[in-house]
Amino acid sequence: xxxxxxxxxxxxxxxxxxxxxxxxxxxxxxxxxxxxxxxxxxxxxxxxxxxxxxxxxxxxxxxxxxxxxxxxxxxxxxxxxxxxxxxxxxxxxxxxxxxxxxxxxxxxxxxxxxxxxxxxxxxxxxxxxxxxxxxxxxxxxxxxxxxxxxxxxxxxxxxxxxxxxxxxxxxxxxxxxxxxxxxxxxxxxxxxxxxxxxxxxxxxxxxxxxxxxxxxxxxxxxxxxxxxxxxxxxxxxxxxxxxxxxxxxxxxxxxxxxxxxxxxxxxxxxxxxxxxxxxxxxxxxxxxxxxxxxxxxxxxxxxxxxxxxxxxxxxxxxxxxxxxxxxxxxxxxxxxxxxxxxxxxxxxxxxxxxxxxxxxxxxxxxxxxxxxxxxxxxxxxxxxxxxxxxxxxxxxxxxxxxxxxxxxxxxxxxxxxxxxxxxxxxxxxxxxxxxxxxxxxxxxxxxxxxxxxxxxxxxxxxxxxxxxxxxxxxxxxxxxxxxxxxxxxxxxxxxxxxxxxxxxxxxxxxxxxxxxxxxxxxxxxxxxxxxxxxxxxxxxxxxxxxxxxxxxxxxxxxxxxxxxxxxxxxxxxxxxxxxxxxxxxxxxxxxxxxxxxxxxxxxxxxxxxxxxxxxxxxxxxxxxxxxxxxxxxxxxxxxxxxxxxxxxxxxxxxxxxxxxxxxxxxxxxxxxxxxxxxxx
Amino acid sequence: xxxxxxxxxxxxxxxxxxxxxxxxxxxxxxxxxxxxxxxxxxxxxxxxxxxxxxxxxxxxxxxxxxxxxxxxxxxxxxxxxxxxxxxxxxxxxxxxxxxxxxxxxxxxxxxxxxxxxxxxxxxxxxxxxxxxxxxxxxxxxxxxxxxxxxxxxxx
Numbered sequence: 001x002x003x004x005x006x007x008x009x010x011x012x013x014x015x016x017x018x019x020x021x022x023x024x025x026x027x028x029x030x031x032x033x034x035x036x037x038x039x040x041x042x043x044x045x046x047x048x049x050x051x052x053x054x055x056x057x058x059x060x061x062x063x064x065x066x067x068x069x070x071x072x073x074x075x076x077x078x079x080x081x082x083x084x085x086x087x088x089x090x091x092x093x094x095x096x097x098x099x100x101x102x103x104x105x106x107x108x109x110x111x112x113x114x115x116x117x118x119x120x121x122x123x124x125x126x127x128x129x130x131x132x133x134x135x136x137x138x139x140x141x142x143x144x145x146x147x148x149x150x151x152x153x154x155x156x157x158x159x160x161x162x163x164x165x166x167x168x169x170x171x172x173x174x175x176x177x178x179x180x181x182x183x184x185x186x187x188x189x190x191x192x193x194x195x196x197x198x199x200x201x202x203x204x205x206x207x208x209x210x211x212x213x214x215x216x217x218x219x220x221x222x223x224x225x226x227x228x229x230x231x232x233x234x235x236x237x238x239x240x241x242x243x244x245x246x247x248x249x250x251x252x253x254x255x256x257x258x259x260x261x262x263x264x265x266x267x268x269x270x271x272x273x274x275x276x277x278x279x280x281x282x283x284x285x286x287x288x289x290x291x292x293x294x295x296x297x298x299x300x301x302x303x304x305x306x307x308x309x310x311x312x313x314x315x316x317x318x319x320x321x322x323x324x325x326x327x328x329x330x331x332x333x334x335x336x337x338x339x340x341x342x343x344x345x346x347x348x349x350x351x352x353x354x355x356x357x358x359x360x361x362x363x364x365x366x367x368x369x370x371x372x373x374x375x376x377x378x379x380x381x382x383x384x385x386x387x388x389x390x391x392x393x394x395x396x397x398x399x400x401x402x403x404x405x406x407x408x409x410x411x412x413x414x415x416x417x418x419x420x421x422x423x424x425x426x427x428x429x430x431x432x433x434x435x436x437x438x439x440x441x442x443x444x445x446x447x448x449x450x451x452x453x454x455x456x457x458x459x460x461x462x463x464x465x466x467x468x469x470x471x472x473x474x475x476x477x478x479x480x481x482x483x484x485x486x487x488x489x490x491x492x493x494x495x496x497x498x499x500x501x502x503x504x505x506x507x508x509x510x511x512x513x514x515x516x517x518x519x520x521x522x523x524x525x526x527x528x529x530x531x532x533x534x535x536x537x538x539x540x541x542x543x544x545x546x547x548x549x550x551x552x553x554x555x556x557x558x559x560x561x562x563x564x565x566x567x568x569x570x571x572x573x574x575x576x577x578x579x580x581x582x583x584x585x586x587x588x589x590x591x592x593x594x595x596x597x598x599x600x601x602x603x604x605x606x607x608x609x610x611x612x613x614x615x616x617x618x619x620x621x622x623x624x625x626x627x628x629x630x631x632x633x634x635x636x637x638x639x640x641x642x643x644x645x646x647x648x649x650x651x652x653x654x655x656x657x658x659x660x661x662x663x664x665x666x667x668x669x670x671x672x673x674x675x676x677x678x679x680x
Numbered sequence: 681x682x683x684x685x686x687x688x689x690x691x692x693x694x695x696x697x698x699x700x701x702x703x704x705x706x707x708x709x710x711x712x713x714x715x716x717x718x719x720x721x722x723x724x725x726x727x728x729x730x731x732x733x734x735x736x737x738x739x740x741x742x743x744x745x746x747x748x749x750x751x752x753x754x755x756x757x758x759x760x761x762x763x764x765x766x767x768x769x770x771x772x773x774x775x776x777x778x779x780x781x782x783x784x785x786x787x788x789x790x791x792x793x794x795x796x797x798x799x800x801x802x803x804x805x806x807x808x809x810x811x812x813x814x815x816x817x818x819x820x821x822x823x824x825x826x827x828x829x830x831x832x833x834x835x
Contacts, residue, residue, distance in 0.1 A: 307737055310737060547721060547723070591723070591724075592723030593723060594723075630738065630739040632732075632739070633740070633774055633775075634769060634770075634772070634774060635729045635741045635774070635776065635829065635832050635833050636722060636725055636729060636741060637833065639722065639724060641723070642722070645720075645732055645739040646739075647734050647739065650718075651717075651734050652718040652720060652734065653718075653732040653733065653739050654720065655722065655732070
């Protein structure tokens with residue numbers, strides 16, 4: 001690994017840690033008393049500091065260290081995590097981010113933040129206590145007693161205890177004592193395992209963190225690393241600690257196998273043991289259960305799987321026309337394997353949308369502060385998973401929609417009170433699975449859209465005629481027109497009319513749709529509907545005329561025969577009675593202008609999107625197939641009925657029907673049918 | 681291609697026949713030449729980009745320049761070939777197939793023998809043509825593939 005690689009890795013990791021840090025801080029705002037959260041904030045800080053120093057981000061490491069020191073008051077429970085404190089801490093996160101992104105830039109911004117932090121912490125604590133406790137919290141004038149025991153596989157993994165001891169002795173004079181209690185009988189001794197523990201009495205004035213840093217890259221349970229201050233300074237607290245210390249050494253020395261006991265003492269004894277243990281387990285977690293892989297490797301893996309699926313389809317086609325039983329059984333195995341390989345690969349690419357929501361918590365917090373509005377941000381369905389490419393591309397549109405909701409949707413507290421609402425506005429972000437789609441909605445309980453203003457504005461912009469009859473959903477869709485904005489005043493955040501059209505474009509680029517529902521004076525909900533994946537889907541292959549088409553199987557509800565009485569084409573009566581419900585249907589033959597003679601018994605594939613259903617009349621239903629989605633080129637970008645194309649087993653190309661759009665045009669024909677009915 | 685190409689002394693190009701006209705496509709943008717493969721018609725697509733083909737696992741749009749040059753469309757014969765080109769369109773790569781009645785050869789078209797597109801007396805939109813070259817006593821039309829694709833994409 002080159003140095004640049006390492007730097008890059010550090011930067012990505014730091015960015016994730018900062019996100020964890022922010023998420024932790026935001027949570028802390030809501031539950032200030034949760035010390036577990038404070039610990040998680042600390043862990044993130046500590047890891048950034050450690051690896052930052054290692055990769056030469058000295059400025060960042062120094063700043064984080066200061067931040068950590070000041071924030072220690074919160075961890076010790078001396079200072080409550082007040083909203084003001086959280087805000088400053090978030091500012092500090094931004095500063096850390098800046099320091100990591102451009103290590104050479106000026107570090108001047110840091111001092112004011114620290115000063116503000118110190119003041120915020122100072123306000124909450126009794127000054128004298130603060131002064132007295134602060135030094136003893138992280139420093140000890142006389143020294144430390146460090147006791148550690150390496151995991152038994154650490155030698156195999158390349159840890160050299162001698163180096164650790166040398167590192168400790170570099171701080172000052174050391175007494176090292178080996179703890180032999182864990183060494184088994186010679187017969188049972190594994191020469192590659194580590195059985196020894198060490199107790200080091202370190203007489204040096206160093207911060208606890210420096211000692212912890214020595215053990216940074218080891219994952220040890222807290223009872224195996226105990227750092228306690230020496231008692232020589234004569235302070236009350238450390239005096240009592242010392243007694244316990246001796247006992248504890250004995251317990252480790254004599255009865256190492258009885259770990260639970262050691263754990264209890266270790267955890268209950270000192271802050272240091274407490275702080276160290278989550279940090280260790282955090283690292284174990286990272287190393288043991290997840291693997292960092294560059295995204296482009298996943299992309300090329302997906303491409304290969306796509307090619308494999310197509311090749312497998314060819315093999316199956318060959319096997320089906322062959323009489324060779326061996327070939328048939330191999331083809332079946334291949335089919336099964338490639339389907340499960342496909343599912344696994346796609347599973348790797350799925351990311352919970354919660355990773356995005358965390359970011360928005362911060363956004364809403366800042367917006368609430370900037371706009372002077374109280375906003376309660378509620379999220380649902382963080383665990384809903386989407387393809388990672390989709391998650392990446394969703395970030396910007398969602399930011400925009402949230403800003404809009406906070407800025408234009410929610411009213412000022414005084415206005416809300418005047419309207420008999422709670423002064424605190426609610427912004428609800430949720431994600432749910434809906435069939436083959438994920439629906440993401442951003443709902444606010446604000447003023448709602450002003451249909452009259454939108455109509456006036458649209459007429460002014462020449463988008464509609466002043467007296468044009470138009471339904472409310474259609475009217476709301478006009479909001480996505482480029483340059484359309486009803487905001488009375490342009491704020492720094494929104495109101496310029498750029499953005500909503502970009503939002504719509506991005507969502508449509510992801511083969512999704514966007515809709516707005518709004519009740520004047522009460523609420524606005526923007527719902528994004530997105531397909532679950534962009535890569536490979538299960539499809540239903542159908543024939544219309546001489547063309548073959550694929551329908552995403554997840555959107556298919558059922559297939560029925562087209563009853564002869566419904567077959568008599570009569571304009572305005574293209575409805576099917578499906579168990580009592582009227583379902584509009586579209587004749588794909590007409591839609592696609594096919595001139596090949598129709599089959600005698602047309603079939604109807606009933607597809608759904610969200611709440612609405614529409615029937616698609618086809619000539620023949622061929623069967624299931626695995627569909628590797630290929631995007632259409634820009635030359636065919638104007639086509640609304642197709643969302644892509646795929647390659648079939650015989651090597652020819654089939655178009656994939658865009659169910660969302662077809663359902664839309666089904667609705668339109670439904671509407672026009674009704675209006676014809678009204679007119680008649 | 682583009683501006684720098686015209687300042688060079690010669691352009692290497694692939695010549696192909698469409699009706700009784702000879703077209704020249706810059707050789708650098710030609711990726712491969714295929715015999716006719718199964719073509720999937722795209723309903724409601726513009727006539728000029730009427731189909732899709734499978735080129736080694738990718739789905740590629742198929743164009744018929746006959747439509748643009750106001751010639752009658754005709755069914756493939758045994759001479760018909762598909763010229764797969766690879767061009768930049770608004771900074772993005774676009775791979776497309778072009779139907780040709782027959783593919784001839786790779787030639788060097790001398791820039792000094794290039795003539796500007798006459799504004800009158802043409803049945804083709806002048807924007808679609810970069811120039812007309814005299815080659816072996818015949819006229820060779822150099823279509824402006826990028827402009828043509830950009831126009832089709834905007835349609």
